[in-house]
Amino acid sequence: xxxxxxxxxxxxxxxxxxxxxxxxxxxxxxxxxxxxxxxxxxxxxxxxxxxxxxxxxxxxxxxxxxxxxxxxxxxxxxxxxxxxxxxxxxxxxxxxxxxxxxxxxxxxxxxxxxxxxxxxxxxxxxxxxxxxxxxxxxxxxxxxxxxxxxxxxxxxxxxxxxxxxxxxxxxxxxxxxxxxxxxxxxxxxxxxxxxxxxxxxxxxxxxxxxxxxxxxxxxxxxxxxxxxxxxxxxxxxxxxxxxxxxxxxxxxxxxxxxxxxxxxxxxxxxxxxxxxxxxxxxxxxxxxxxxxxxxxxxxxxxxxxxxxxxxxxxxxxxxxxxxxxxxxxxxxxxxxxxxxxxxxxxxxxxxxxxxxxxxxxxxxxxxxxxxxxxxxxxxxxxxxxxxxxxxxxxxxxxxxxxxxxxxxxxx
Amino acid sequence: xxxxxxxxxxxxxxxxxxxxxxxxxxxxxxxxxxxxxxxxxxxxxxxxxxxxxxxxxxxxxxxxxxxxxxxxxxxxxxxxxxxxxxxxxxxxxxxxxxxxxxxxxxxxxxxxxxxxxxxxxxxxxxxxxxxxxxxxxxxxxxxxxxxxxxxxxxxxxxxxxxxxxxxxxxxxxxxxxxxxxxxxxxxxxxxxxxxxxxxxxxxxxxxxxxxxxxxxxxxxxxxxxxxxxxxxxxxxxxxxxxxxxxxxxxxxxxxxxxxxxxxxxxxxxxxxxxxxxxxxxxxxxxxxxxxxxxxxxxxxxxxxxxxxxxxxxxxxxxxxxxxxxxxxxxxxxxxxxxxxxxxxxxxxxxxxxxxxxxxxxxxxxxxxxxxxxxxxxxxxxxxxxxxxxxxxxxxxxxxxxxxxxxxxxxx
Numbered sequence: 001x002x003x004x005x006x007x008x009x010x011x012x013x014x015x016x017x018x019x020x021x022x023x024x025x026x027x028x029x030x031x032x033x034x035x036x037x038x039x040x041x042x043x044x045x046x047x048x049x050x051x052x053x054x055x056x057x058x059x060x061x062x063x064x065x066x067x068x069x070x071x072x073x074x075x076x077x078x079x080x081x082x083x084x085x086x087x088x089x090x091x092x093x094x095x096x097x098x099x100x101x102x103x104x105x106x107x108x109x110x111x112x113x114x115x116x117x118x119x120x121x122x123x124x125x126x127x128x129x130x131x132x133x134x135x136x137x138x139x140x141x142x143x144x145x146x147x148x149x150x151x152x153x154x155x156x157x158x159x160x161x162x163x164x165x166x167x168x169x170x171x172x173x174x175x176x177x178x179x180x181x182x183x184x185x186x187x188x189x190x191x192x193x194x195x196x197x198x199x200x201x202x203x204x205x206x207x208x209x210x211x212x213x214x215x216x217x218x219x220x221x222x223x224x225x226x227x228x229x230x231x232x233x234x235x236x237x238x239x240x241x242x243x244x245x246x247x248x249x250x251x252x253x254x255x256x257x258x259x260x261x262x263x264x265x266x267x268x269x270x271x272x273x274x275x276x277x278x279x280x281x282x283x284x285x286x287x288x289x290x291x292x293x294x295x296x297x298x299x300x301x302x303x304x305x306x307x308x309x310x311x312x313x314x315x316x317x318x319x320x321x322x323x324x325x326x327x328x329x330x331x332x333x334x335x336x337x338x339x340x341x342x343x344x345x346x347x348x349x350x351x352x353x354x355x356x357x358x359x360x361x362x363x364x365x366x367x368x369x370x371x372x373x374x375x376x377x378x379x380x381x382x383x384x385x386x387x388x389x390x391x392x393x394x395x396x397x398x399x400x401x402x403x404x405x406x407x408x409x410x411x
Numbered sequence: 412x413x414x415x416x417x418x419x420x421x422x423x424x425x426x427x428x429x430x431x432x433x434x435x436x437x438x439x440x441x442x443x444x445x446x447x448x449x450x451x452x453x454x455x456x457x458x459x460x461x462x463x464x465x466x467x468x469x470x471x472x473x474x475x476x477x478x479x480x481x482x483x484x485x486x487x488x489x490x491x492x493x494x495x496x497x498x499x500x501x502x503x504x505x506x507x508x509x510x511x512x513x514x515x516x517x518x519x520x521x522x523x524x525x526x527x528x529x530x531x532x533x534x535x536x537x538x539x540x541x542x543x544x545x546x547x548x549x550x551x552x553x554x555x556x557x558x559x560x561x562x563x564x565x566x567x568x569x570x571x572x573x574x575x576x577x578x579x580x581x582x583x584x585x586x587x588x589x590x591x592x593x594x595x596x597x598x599x600x601x602x603x604x605x606x607x608x609x610x611x612x613x614x615x616x617x618x619x620x621x622x623x624x625x626x627x628x629x630x631x632x633x634x635x636x637x638x639x640x641x642x643x644x645x646x647x648x649x650x651x652x653x654x655x656x657x658x659x660x661x662x663x664x665x666x667x668x669x670x671x672x673x674x675x676x677x678x679x680x681x682x683x684x685x686x687x688x689x690x691x692x693x694x695x696x697x698x699x700x701x702x703x704x705x706x707x708x709x710x711x712x713x714x715x716x717x718x719x720x721x722x723x724x725x726x727x728x729x730x731x732x733x734x735x736x737x738x739x740x741x742x743x744x745x746x747x748x749x750x751x752x753x754x755x756x757x758x759x760x761x762x763x764x765x766x767x768x769x770x771x772x773x774x775x776x777x778x779x780x781x782x783x784x785x786x787x788x789x790x791x792x793x794x795x796x797x798x799x800x801x802x803x804x805x806x807x808x809x810x811x812x813x814x815x816x817x818x819x820x821x822x
Contacts, residue, residue, distance in 0.1 A: 016464060016467040016468055019468065020468065050487065053427060053487070053491055054490070054491060054494055056427040057427055057430065057431065057491060057494050057495045057498065058494050058495070058497065058498045060497075060498075061494045061497075062493065062494060062497050064504070065490040065491075065493040065494050065497070065505055066490070066494075068486060068489065068490040068493075068505055068507075069486075069487055069490035069491065069494075071486075072483035072486050072487050075479060075480075075482075075483050075486075076461065076464070076480055076483050078479065079465070079476040079477070079479040079480035080464055080465065080468060080476075080480065082473065082476040082479075083465055083468050083469050083472045083473060083476050083477075083480075084468045084469070086469065086471075086472075086473050086476070087468060087469045087471075093475070094476055094479055096479075096556075098509070099554055099555075099556075143510055144510075145507075145510075
């Protein structure tokens with residue numbers, strides 16, 4: 001008998017029909033003898049409907065009251081799901097964040113979970129009940145309703161799984177797993193059976209938006225095996241866990257992530273001395289502009305140049321700031337390019353294999369794609385290229401690393 | 412400085428525009444220096460929308476989960492109202508039934524309030540905050556969400572007013588007060604400035620559906636002055652309180668109530684002996700059929716007849732039962748009539764004035780209206796007549812008691 005926490009997102013519970021389908025799936029899992037805790041999101045569209053009502057009144061709605069408002073969305077879903085389970089003869093009970101309780105701090109709209117008391121849920125599970133919990137919400141020490149921010153239902157599920165020491169946390173969504181890369185770009189992109197937390201984090205932060213980064217971090221920290229599955233079709237999904245694939249032949253690369261949301265800024269001819277990077281980047285981040293890739297080089301004349309990327313929407317503000325900084329530092333020039341794309345290969349396998357970078361650069365070179373920037377981490381190599389080559393680059397890398405074929409026999 | 416509990420029903424908060432109007436009204440009351448606790452219903456239509464979702468899944472939805480579902484309606488309103496108050500610079504905070512807390516028993520869908528802890532609200536009022544409370548809901552001793560049943564927001568408001576020892580409980584609705592009778596029937600029906608709890612109870616149970624009977628009983632029990640006002644226009648409304656009108660000239664009659672929802676059943680020729688009324692009416696009420704007017708008479712031959720009224724929807728079931736009872740008792744006959752109407756005159760004044768009944772019967776006689784049944788209480792006389800004469804009867808009584816004119820100068 002396994003204790004499984006399941007989470008169903010907004011699309012999975014987006015209508016009465018979808019809720020019925022979820023109930024049928026839960027009923028099967030329950031009959032199989034599992035102990036089930038089910039975390040639900042608001043029905044798709046509901047959160048936006050509620051935000052719309054608030055926005056019609058004020059564009060500066062109080063965060064406490066916004067949380068009171070939004071938390072009703074999951075409460076509706078959990079009640080409807082229990083009603084659908086009862087119809088199938090399954091004993092089920094619903095709890096709001098407060099009823100569990102899921103204790104959080106008081107940061108309305110982005111509260112952090114501090115403690116979960118699992119005793120009420122454990123007592124229900126012992127009575128063979130399915131427990132349905134509202135995702136995304138909690139209660140602060142003064143009994144105020146809080147929300148964890150958008151996507152917080154994933155976090156609720158992982159935190160509950162950790163607290164209850166669950167065997168697995170299953171995240172049901174509208175895709176059937178994590179893929180080697182976006183199937184819309186590469187036809188033969190392959191669903192991964194397994195991936196490590198680290199790899200998933202690198203994939204997620206690069207734009208594979210299946211799971212909230214925070215919930216993956218949390219799952220990794222508490223070693224909660226996480227499985228991404230489709231609520232629309234049957235299938236094993238992708239298991240995200242601590243262990244590296246321990247088969248003989250490790251795949252070099254697990255996935256290719258990419259995005260076109262960023263723009264590149266370069267400041268050239270600045271003095272190569274301590275504190276310069278801080279002067280350049282500090283001013284940018286003080287303006288609350290997020291910086292992603294950063295590369296610094298020193299030229300022959302000992303002047304330095306720094307290149308970094310920001311979200312395209314922040315480009316004009318960042319460029320204005322950088323022009324000012326250039327004047328202050330006596331820099332040579334500033335330039336920017338918004339027609340760039342970022343491509344990363346991710347895999348824990350590259351730790352123990354030399355030559356991964358070489359294969360990557362060769363593949364890009366064979367296609368005549370110029371590499372503008374390179375950065376690396378232990379399990380990731382990222383390049384910035386002209387955005388018009390993005391699809392070509394992803395496809396050629398997918399082929400170069402033979403990712404369409406699962407070279408590793410899975411148990 | 413007065414402590415006032417205000418309650419706004421579903422129509423009064425039925426749209427963002429209506430919520431804004433309510434916020435503007437509250438802001439005026441707040442600026443006038445009153446301490447305000449505001450109880451809100453779900454936006455009109457919302458409760459039915461939620462019930463519809465549940466009904467799409469099951470027509471036997473679990474009552475606990477139904478309460479979880481429905482309680483979100485008021486929670487949405489209270490958050491939106493607070494956001495609208497903040498926009499007007501008013502400090503306001505919202506609480507669910509659980510957050511107040513309003514402790515109830517565990518009778519889901521029709522819970523009774525057991526205790527209200529007003530300390531959290533009092534602390535907010537002391538900080539000059541407006542406190543907005545979700546009507547219709549509470550929490551049971553095991554931290555389950557309960558609802559008080561439809562119309563329960565009135566009960567919430569009165570219970571809060573009693574608990575906080577408020578100076579007045581104001582019920583905002585879509586009518587501007589309690590009238591001598593239905594203005595749709597009598598053109599010159601007059602808004603009453605004052606009415607006693609007893610009179611209001613007699614009016615309400617007769618179909619003047621402005622206030623829930625339960626909330627009037629509750630207000631009377633704890634002597635909470637209750638005021639019915641319109642949320643759509645300014646005006647003093649009607650004050651419902653313990654004191655009888657203490658002016659020199661008391662009005663004989665405060666109002667005329669009526670309904671056409673009932674049907675009449677008669678069983679004739681039953682033995683006039685102890686226990687017969689119980690045998691007849693016990694069987695009807697065991698079938699959960701509500702009985703209203705009951706009249707028993709003894710005929711010359713010492714056989715008795717009993718006449719009573721039931722809701723028209725229960726008529727055929729009641730008649731079938733009564734036929735069976737007639738056989739058991741050896742009764743002469745059973746007959747029924749669904750074309751009846753009930754008309755009542757209500758007024759604490761009739762306690763100290765003889766001749767009220769005479770005026771009533773004379774007025775009906777002058778119009779040639781036959782009286783089928785008469786019952787009386789201390790402050791009410793009810794007659795049953797043919798339904799086709801209903802409007803005529805109400806208008807002639809309104810005129811006979813000179814009710815269009817407020818003969819009593821109000822202070």
